[in-house]
Amino acid sequence: MxxxxxxxxxxxxxxxxxxxxxxxxxxxxxxxxxxxxxxxxxxxxxxxxxxxxxxxxxxxxxxxxxxxxxxxxxxxxxxxxxxxxxxxxxxxxxxxxxxxxxxxxxxxxxxxxxxxxxxxxxxxxxxxxxxxxxRDKEVRTQHVEGIHKKKAEVTNQVSANICPKCGGELITRKGKYGDFKGCKNYPKCRFTITN
Ligand SMILES: [Zn+2]
Structure with a gap:
């Protein structure tokens, strides 16, 4: 390369x-x-x-x-x-x-x-x-940095109650095992995340 x-x-x-x-x-x-x-x-x-x-x-x-x-x-x-x-x-x-x-x-x-x-x-x-x-190592570092950036973006969106999958609104729901955030567009969008 x-x-x-x-x-x-x-x-x-x-x-x-x-x-x-x-x-x-x-x-x-x-x-x-x-x-x-x-x-x-x-x-x-x-x-x-x-x-x-x-x-x-x-x-x-x-x-x-x-x-x-x-x-x-x-x-x-x-x-x-x-x-x-x-x-x-x-x-x-x-x-x-x-x-x-x-x-x-x-x-x-x-x-x-x-x-x-x-x-x-x-x-x-x-x-x-x-x-x-x-060397692969450098490229891998860039690649990993890219992945971290993506994770940070998802975290930001979730804390702003924006669904990272479809851009819809996230609402807090009560589940069997505690509260979680789910997309308002369910069942069309099945994004969920635990708090
Ligand atoms: Zn969604």
Missing amino acids: LRVDGKTSQIDHVVVSNYGIFVIETKNYKGWILGDEHGESWTQVIYKRKEKFFNPIRQNYGHIQALKQNLQEYSELNYVPIIVFSIDADLKVKTNAKVIYSVKLLKTIREFAAETITEQQKEEIYAKLLALNV
């Missing part, structure tokens, strides 16, 4: 080698996969259902831009985008880009036989990417 312009870009896999920087996007989808190089979205057809998803070639292009921005001092690097689907998918994609099945990944990488990156550059880039990688 790299930071770019205050946002984060999450890359599935990066292979730093003497033959180029391979940027790999993996998709574990089943069914027919239809799409082309430039369209906004691709389509998965499974059990007669159609689901759209963001064109992974474009998604991976974004990942390469994120890498380039973070590795600006190496202007000559050759980046190789590869989109990998599991063998459960049935690829019907119209493109010359590398959109392959997982079993072909190693073969695809090995087709690049020209050394374009020196041993020293390779080690440097590898170390730099490791250092730039946003």
